[in-house]
Amino acid sequence: MAVRTATVLFKDGPAGTLVETAAGGSRFSYLPGQTQAIACCLPVARREHEWPHGVHPFFQHLTPEGWLRERQARAAGLAEGDDLGFLLAYGGDCIGAVSIQDPAPPRGTDSADLAQANPGRTISGLQPKLLVVKAGRSYRPAGPSGPAPFIAKFNSESVPDLVRNEALSLRWIAAVLGQAEVARFKLGHVAGFDTGALIVTRFDRDAAGAIKYRQEDFAQILCRPRGLDLRGKYDAGHEDLAKVIAEHSARPAVDLDRLFRRLIAFASIGNCDAHLKNFSLLETKDGLRLSPAYDVINTTIYGGQFDRTLALRMNGAPVPIEAATRRLLTDFALGIGIRREAVDLAFESLARKAKRAAKILQPPSAEPADGFRHRFAESVGGACLRILGQ
Numbered sequence: 146m147a148v149r150t151a152t153v154l155f156k157d158g159p160a161g162t163l164v165e166t167a168a169g170g171s172r173f174s175y176l177p178g179q180t181q182a183i184a185c186c187l188p189v190a191r192r193e194h195e196w197p198h199g200v201h202p203f204f205q206h207l208t209p210e211g212w213l214r215e216r217q218a219r220a221a222g223l224a225e226g227d228d229l230g231f232l233l234a235y236g237g238d239c240i241g242a243v244s245i246q247d248p249a250p251p252r253g254t255d256s257a258d259l260a261q262a263n264p265g266r267t268i269s270g271l272q273p274k275l276l277v278v279k280a281g282r283s284y285r286p287a288g289p290s291g292p293a294p295f296i297a298k299f300n301s302e303s304v305p306d307l308v309r310n311e312a313l314s315l316r317w318i319a320a321v322l323g324q325a326e327v328a329r330f331k332l333g334h335v336a337g338f339d340t341g342a343l344i345v346t347r348f349d350r351d352a353a354g355a356i357k358y359r360q361e362d363f364a365q366i367l368c369r370p371r372g373l374d375l376r377g378k379y380d381a382g383h384e385d386l387a388k389v390i391a392e393h394s395a396r397p398a399v400d401l402d403r404l405f406r407r408l409i410a411f412a413s414i415g416n417c418d419a420h421l422k423n424f425s426l427l428e429t430k431d432g433l434r435l436s437p438a439y440d441v442i443n444t445t446i447y448g449g450q451f452d453r454t455l456a457l458r459m460n461g462a463p464v465p466i467e468a469a470t471r472r473l474l475t476d477f478a479l480g481i482g483i484r485r486e487a488v489d490l491a492f493e494s495l496a497r498k499a500k501r502a503a504k505i506l507q508p509p510s511a512e513p514a515d516g517f518r519h520r521f522a523e524s525v526g527g528a529c530l531r532i533l534g535q
Contacts, residue, residue, distance in 0.1 A: 152246040155183040156357050170197040185366045185393050200228045203365045207239040211271035220262035238266035241360040265289035273299040285336040292354030297335045297342040308343045314441045320502035321410050328439040359428035364421035378420040382458035387481035395432025403435050405478045406491050412469040413528045415445030420456040446520045496533040
């Protein structure tokens with residue numbers, strides 16, 4: 146079997162190579178003269194980084210999962226477990242500042258599937274999603290060249306109101322935490338798709354979509370392999386999030402407070418799927434900072450369809466959503482070094498804002514008692530009473 150090599154670009158300039166090893170692993174090597182690290186987990190002082198099985202988790206987490214992985218595998222004739230193959234075929238535009246270039250001739254593709262497979266681009270995550278561009282009043286899947294400044298997210302077969310849920314969850318989170326704390330989003334339509342989509346503006350690109358900023362999710366930073374069962378992103382505790390911020394954020398004290406407030410809001414909205422890939426560090430003019438919140442949904446309204454335990458451990462143990470109380474969150478905050486005064490201030494501030502934000506969740510008068518908005522408002526109201534005392 147021929148050993149494949151990929152050219153690794155950082156902000157569109159050559160930075161290193163990613164090579165398969167004979168033992169089934171991979172090796173990333175910085176090019177001579179590359180003095181800036183491309184990732185927190187790939188320090189430039191160490192010129193080579195080997196991984197024993199498959200590609201290094203930093204690169205693995207650039208590849209898609211689920212819906213988009215199936216489409217891209219079919220369009221490029223790839224085995225679904227071939228992470229390096231996905232990077233070679235689709236790594237020209239990934240989330241963050243790192244991209245992959247195939248030094249060999251481009252692969253053949255199935256033109257029937259190509260348009261909705263994001264040629265030359267990819268994005269991680271299980272939910273159906275694509276990188277898209279504006280097309281008049283709507284959007285279309287991004288082609289192989291040019292900026293793609295938006296992410297379109299769609300309903301899944303198992304959760305037909307996922308877009309509606311995420312839009313409402315993000316709107317409530319923005320009202321409680323502040324607009325700057327949440328990715329910009331709107332509802333829209335993508336050509337070729339029958340249902341509406343949640344359109345999210347990428348914050349790893351400038352306004353024109355051309356300049357790339359570093360964005361690294363916490364699964365990448367902590368080098369957690371995806372795993373055959375896709376559970377690697379759940380293999381951590383909230384304390385690990387705090388350690389990443391303490392080590393890599395340019396403003397650790399501020400970002401720890403932002404993290405704590407975000408976790409209170411996530412528990413209040415019923416978001417039990419806030420795993421490692423749903424937290425990122427983002428390049429700013431001051432250095433790496435905690436990114437705005439994204440991929441937020443109220444999972445508790447679906448009964449047993451989703452796990453009702455927080456995605457990550459807290460204080461060393463799994464936490465059922467009903468056990469996410471003010472006392473538990475306070476103990477967590479004190480344990481990661483946040484002062485008691487700051488903890489109390491966070492709860493008081495979020496309680497005031499959650500009270501004002503209640504009108505966002507108000508169900509329409511014509512909706513039945515078991516309707517989506519009624520169930521959503523009831524679950525959030527109960528959680529706010531438990532956590533925020535109102």
